[in-house]
Amino acid sequence: MSNITPPGSSSNINVNVRALTTEVNVPVHFKTKILHKNIVNGVNTITQEMINSDNTKYIIKYDYVLGGNIVIPNNCILEFDGGSISNTSNNNYTITGSSTKVVNLYNYSIFSNVTPTGISTFTGVYQ
Helix, strand or coil: CCCCCCCCCEEEEEEEEEECCCCCCEEEEEEEECCCEEHHHHHHECCCHCCCCCEEEEECCEEEECCCECCCCCEEEEEECCCCEECCCCCCCCCCEEEEEEEECCCCEEEECCCCCCEEEEECCCC
């Protein structure tokens, strides 16, 4: 039996990724988490509980609506792989990062009615 996770599955994958910090030769180890669908009242909703660990690359494959304010933990990456994050017209929730890196793999609109703060690096099209 293989331990390989099929593409497109919603699971946590622990991968050691070495990235250098500002200090010479001090590696930071990232784990990777593919975010699951989270249907609340018929809407795929992203919540703080889904994004809650430091040094993590979060892979966003689905379109989500903010279910509340989200504070991205320290030293995280949001990698958009087909998904997006939006606010509905009824709320004004925010995304606040702390030197958060954002990667938009396919150069499409990833934020709708959301202006994240605390983004240190952005790759791809923002909106």
